[in-house]
Amino acid sequence: MSKRVSSFNFMAIFYAAILSSSFFWSLVMLDRVMEKMMSESQRIAVSHISLALITLLILALLPGEGLATWGVNFKNWQRSLMKGIILGIGMGILFSLFSYGWSLSGWHFSKLMSQLNKTETLIQLFSQLFLVGTSEELFFRGLLTTWLMKRYPYRLAGLSGGVILVAFLFALVELHKLLFGFPPGKVLVFVLGALFYGLLLGGMYQKTKSLLAPIVIHNLGNSLMLLAGLGF
Secondary structure: HHHHHHHHHHHHHHHHHHHHHHHHHHHHHHHHHOOOOOHHHHHHHHHHHHHHHHHHHHHHHOOOOOOHHHOOOOOOOHHHHHHHHHHHHHHHHHHHHHHHHHHHHOOHHHHHHHOOOHHHHHHHHHHHHHHHHHHHHHHHHHHHHHHHHHHHOEOOOOOOOHHHHHHHHHHHHHHHHHOOOOOHHHHHHHHHHHHHHHHHHHHHHHHHHHHHHHHHHHHHHHHHHHHHOOOO
């Protein structure tokens, strides 16, 4: 019996790792398919809309009490929304400081506004504010974390084993960037940042039983980092 449980648990991690990698490669594949049809910012938007809809369809078809079982609900939505906004702003500021450091002294509001006059930039900002975090949270927290939390209910520092496992998988996905020529040092920073982000987002999902706060944190944090970069 113990061998069967151990094997099943190992296979659950294996399947989750395959699914995590598939999410990334699906984005790459969709981008390549649309490469000659639209701009990069448009491709990002369409890719994440597509994956969000596909994930929602999968969640709706899985056993359980509908989408609510997988975190697509509005439990305590006012408190979740407030926490999401506060932590999203905090994460956006923290990661901007970590990414740009003293370079932020060269940040100018006028440069930001000049960038926001461009259609491509506005599409990119829209994607970060509403789409990227939504598709990733539906998949990594809604699908994978909910599934693995049931199989790894034990806790470490208050976090479910499923939350911790998915946070590591969320971070390891960043290693794929090595295949596209990203410097190893920069990829390591991405991995560590994603691990911290994954633990925070997973912990918030575990606490609220809703994807609302994680989605708001993720989208708002990403958007603030984008805005910080546009001001140079």
